[in-house]
Amino acid sequence: MLKRIFFIIFAVFVLLQFIPAKIENPQTDPTLEIQAPQEIMAIFKRSCYDCHSNNANIPWYAAIAPASFMIKNHIDLGRAWLNFSTWENYTQKEKDKKLQGIFRTVYAAMPLSSYISFHEEAKLTKDEIKLIRNWTGKAPF
Template identity: 40%
Template structure:
């Protein structure tokens, strides 16, 4: 019983101490002129769904939930955001070449079709980020049309 108390105390102290680790915030005060939504004529319903389902990890402006202030959750979220922005950052869309934009749009279409995006780890908590069949079809059709028009 004594060993259990020691382990619990060490874990509690470690949990308290990691709360003091700095948290990076991915929050921009302005919308970039290079943003995907600014550059493209995105229909309102698609714009809304992309902002809800994609922009938290794939833009410079994340809407953080309350639990993002607690470590180690904050580190986990920050790693997802960093990885997401490395793959695609909607806030810097217009800085991409036409070839790269087409490639990204094709990848978006394939990942939505295959159910890879939004990630299941995100949709577990963000139920409103899940695409219905109709939403998937509409977004895929619009993204394909946009890609073909570049």
């Protein structure tokens, strides 16, 4: 009985691998990337770029279902909400909205806590949060 259950779990795992969830970094015109002071860029690259850019670091386990589904979902949604690599394609109004979003989310929501559990180094310090919030110029919006 137990053997059969293990076999079924294994078979499902194998079948899941056939569901496509390929994560790509699309080629992007580098002049579209956001411009910010170096210390701000360093924080974005360390803590946000894996989901909010076309320059994500894609770990080996992103190729294995079901982790691939979750990571692809984070990246697809993250890019759809805010893509630092194509920042200059946004209108001024959109940029203002995104800056407000950054001001609001760096306080606690971003980076996602599930991501921090795999990427301890992405966690923002109090000073970094302050630095980013000041840079957005959106307090209080």
